[in-house]
Amino acid sequence: MNATPESRAPLSGSRIRPSAPASVASSVSRISARDVTVHYGPKQAIFDVSIEIPEKSVTAFIGPSGCGKSTFLRCFNRMNDTIEGCKVGGLITIDGDDIHDPSLDVVELRARVGMVFQKPNPFPKSIYDNIAYGPRIHGLVKTKAETDDLVESSLKKAGLWKEVADRLDAPGTGLSGGQQQRLCIARTIATGPEVILMDEPCSALDPIATSIVEDLIHELRAQYTIIIVTHSMQQAARVSQKTAFFHLGKLIEYGETEQIFVNPKEKQTEAYITGRIG
Amino acid sequence: MTSLLIAALVLALMAVAYQQGVSRSKALAGVGRLHSRPQYHGALLALWATLPLLLILFLWLVTSGTLQDWYIAGQIPAEIAPGTSEYAGAAARLRNIASGFGVAGEAQAWETAAGVNLARFNTTLLMAAVGLGAILGVAALVLMRGRLSARMRARNHVEAAIKALLIFCSVVAILTTLGIVVSLVAETLRFFTFVSPVDFFFGTVWNPGYSTTSNDASGSYGMLPLLLGTVMISVIAMAVALPVGLMSAIWLTQYANPRLRNVIKPVIEVLAGIPTIVYGFFALVTVGPALSGLGDLVGLRVNATSALTAGIVMGIMIIPFISSLSDDIIRQVPRAMRDGSLGLGATKSETIRMVIVPAALPGIVGAILLAVSRAIGETMIVVLAAGNAPILRFNPAEPTSTFTVTIVTALTGDADFASPQSLVAFALGLTLFVITLMLNIGALAIVRKYREQYE
Numbered sequence: 001m002n003a004t005p006e007s008r009a010p011l012s013g014s015r016i017r018p019s020a021p022a023s024v025a026s027s028v029s030r031i032s033a034r035d036v037t038v039h040y041g042p043k044q045a046i047f048d049v050s051i052e053i054p055e056k057s058v059t060a061f062i063g064p065s066g067c068g069k070s071t072f073l074r075c076f077n078r079m080n081d082t083i084e085g086c087k088v089g090g091l092i093t094i095d096g097d098d099i100h101d102p103s104l105d106v107v108e109l110r111a112r113v114g115m116v117f118q119k120p121n122p123f124p125k126s127i128y129d130n131i132a133y134g135p136r137i138h139g140l141v142k143t144k145a146e147t148d149d150l151v152e153s154s155l156k157k158a159g160l161w162k163e164v165a166d167r168l169d170a171p172g173t174g175l176s177g178g179q180q181q182r183l184c185i186a187r188t189i190a191t192g193p194e195v196i197l198m199d200e201p202c203s204a205l206d207p208i209a210t211s212i213v214e215d216l217i218h219e220l221r222a223q224y225t226i227i228i229v230t231h232s233m234q235q236a237a238r239v240s241q242k243t244a245f246f247h248l249g250k251l252i253e254y255g256e257t258e259q260i261f262v263n264p265k266e267k268q269t270e271a272y273i274t275g276r277i278g
Numbered sequence: 279m280t281s282l283l284i285a286a287l288v289l290a291l292m293a294v295a296y297q298q299g300v301s302r303s304k305a306l307a308g309v310g311r312l313h314s315r316p317q318y319h320g321a322l323l324a325l326w327a328t329l330p331l332l333l334i335l336f337l338w339l340v341t342s343g344t345l346q347d348w349y350i351a352g353q354i355p356a357e358i359a360p361g362t363s364e365y366a367g368a369a370a371r372l373r374n375i376a377s378g379f380g381v382a383g384e385a386q387a388w389e390t391a392a393g394v395n396l397a398r399f400n401t402t403l404l405m406a407a408v409g410l411g412a413i414l415g416v417a418a419l420v421l422m423r424g425r426l427s428a429r430m431r432a433r434n435h436v437e438a439a440i441k442a443l444l445i446f447c448s449v450v451a452i453l454t455t456l457g458i459v460v461s462l463v464a465e466t467l468r469f470f471t472f473v474s475p476v477d478f479f480f481g482t483v484w485n486p487g488y489s490t491t492s493n494d495a496s497g498s499y500g501m502l503p504l505l506l507g508t509v510m511i512s513v514i515a516m517a518v519a520l521p522v523g524l525m526s527a528i529w530l531t532q533y534a535n536p537r538l539r540n541v542i543k544p545v546i547e548v549l550a551g552i553p554t555i556v557y558g559f560f561a562l563v564t565v566g567p568a569l570s571g572l573g574d575l576v577g578l579r580v581n582a583t584s585a586l587t588a589g590i591v592m593g594i595m596i597i598p599f600i601s602s603l604s605d606d607i608i609r610q611v612p613r614a615m616r617d618g619s620l621g622l623g624a625t626k627s628e629t630i631r632m633v634i635v636p637a638a639l640p641g642i643v644g645a646i647l648l649a650v651s652r653a654i655g656e657t658m659i660v661v662l663a664a665g666n667a668p669i670l671r672f673n674p675a676e677p678t679s680t681f682t683v684t685i686v687t688a689l690t691g692d693a694d695f696a697s698p699q700s701l702v703a704f705a706l707g708l709t710l711f712v713i714t715l716m717l718n719i720g721a722l723a724i725v726r727k728y729r730e731q732y733e
Binding site for chain 2: 077123133188191
């Protein structure tokens with residue numbers, strides 16, 4: 001760990017300590033990254049990124065393809081561990097806990113920090129089993145009745161209950177793309193996470209399914225801290241409160257979404273927003 | 279020697295025609311824009327020049343036997359009446375003398391003379407065929423060379439020729455399969471004129487009596503002991519190969535680091551390259567006695583040659599088959615599945631057990647069925663290590679026998695080929711063929727279903 005927290009000014013204008021009272025929840029910093037670097041073998045993908053992500057809000061990561069936004073997102077639930085030759089440096093804390101601390105169980109971390117992937121990836125199991133998978137492996141449900149309840153409530157939260165209530169035994173892979181993606185969101189919700197990471201969740205969906213998922217993200221914000229990677233600037237503008245712009249592995253600018261889109265401070269941000277790079 | 283010369287002639291004709299085509303085409307290029315590149319004109323001309331020769335050689339191949347018979351008929355003295363076995367024997371002797379094989383006993387003067395004549399006749403026939411083919415080929419070359427033009431669609435013609443060649447090859451493959459099946463069925467039907475199908479399929483005693491006359495069906499031909507032996511050995515083989523193969527595939531795909539995998543995988547696959555006869559004497563010399571000794575230690579009587587020995591060694595033989603196929607199938611499970619499960623906080627082994635293996639299961643089942651059909655058809659290991667005792671008993675420590683072993687013994691003995699003792703091999707072969715065919719169809723159906731799953 002080469003973190004030198006105080007030597008580096010946070011890029012966010014509003015940095016509030018995690019110990020702030022719960023009443024101002026929307027501005028409490030739950031996730032904090034300091035000087036995070038990522039290497040794929042000899043190639044460096046992320047350069048000293050520091051960021052504070054507020055609780056119960058949607059933070060969007062934008063930037064051109066290959067800028068490292070997805071790689072950076074995967075640091076928060078340590079999915080980069082599963083990639084051969086990938087090394088993450090720097091300090092990342094959630095609620096003040098260092099997620100790379102040897103005493104912290106990565107399996108538990110991933111239950112707390114859920115992830116929705118770019119392409120809907122339901123397991124080739126029934127809709128019911130897709131949702132029950134996480135709770136079962138984490139021992140969150142004991143009886144059939146508890147499982148039933150959790151499946152129902154998760155599907156309801158993901159806005160999918162009405163569409164699939166009568167065919168919970170049907171394979172999850174038989175749903176439409178948008179439904180599959182909401183199934184994956186429901187599956188993530190079922191393990192009771194605090195944070196949900198979304199890696200371009202709508203890139204494989206049509207405009208109607210996209211708008212349904214965006215509405216869902218809007219509702220989930222009340223309960224979860226959401227980080228969403230998107231290459232659609234309109235989507236970032238629609239769903240997020242804060243936006244971070246990445247370019248070539250560096251965090252160029254981070255601030256309120258409105259400010260980023262209306263009045264970007266950095267030239268590169270402006271160039272990207274107006275379509276000159278990316 | 280002659281065939282080499284003919285091949286050289288064909289190639290030479292081809293080369294000349296190709297060269298002619300290319301040069302003519304280049305000359306044409308000066309006149310107008312070529313439709314096809316010169317190589318295509320060359321290839322087309324080569325094709326035209328060699329086709330007549332090949333066709334006539336094929337014709338020669340088909341008819342020369344009949345022509346020979348006709349010639350031989352004129353050489354054999356009138357005392358030997360056509361149609362008798364004496365006549366057939368004399369004809370065979372003539373052929374052998376003509377081809378230079380020599381014959382048993384002293385060749386009579388007329389035989390030697392006739393043989394020399396026959397040889398001369400054969401040579402003349404072949405030379406005539408080759409000569410005619412070559413002349414036609416050259417004629418075709420000259421004729422087609424004159425017809426080459428700049429706008430000629432040589433490229434499309436060559437394409438059609440290639441397509442014809444591909445179709446021809448597929449037809450050969452299909453006809454061969456069909457021919458094998460037909461001959462199996464025909465011989466099997468002949469066998470069933472001696473032994474009733476009910477006795478064969480449901481009989482529990484295998485004891486074909488050995489007789490020298492071809493019409494005697496003494497003895498019993500119940501295949502159930504052989505079926506039991508085959509199934510028992512296959513089950514033992516799968517019990518060995520399945521866990522080892524599958525788990526090594528899981529380890530290789532999920533846990534081994536790439537550098538280690540690049541070393542280990544080829545080493546496992548070397549196992550697949552060992553000839554089965556080598557496995558056979560490995561079973562006979564090493565595994566059998568070792569099992570027998572192990573049995574003595576714990577007070578069990580284990581025969582050195584037994585279903586157990588053959589099964590275990592066959593299992594070892596199949597390990598690379600299962601591990602390599604499963605490896606490919608597990609690798610085909612999209613990474614997104616794995617990430618989805620890991621992202622929910624599942625451990626690696628939970629992910630493998632609950633997501634990856636179930637997703638790959640249909641494919642793995644297909645691989646297993648393919649492996650089983652291979653185990654059932656395997657011959658050398660069981661010939662050496664199973665003991666050849668076609669008795670209906672369920673003890674794997676005793677010698678047993680299988681379809682394949684029985685086929686080998688039935689056809690390598692000196693029984694007449696028309697006797698039920700030999701014909702039974704075809705009935706067994708057909709049964710074996712149907713069983714493996716069913717397994718393969720099942721395996722392919724499952725594999726196909728699996729392929730559709732992620733699309």
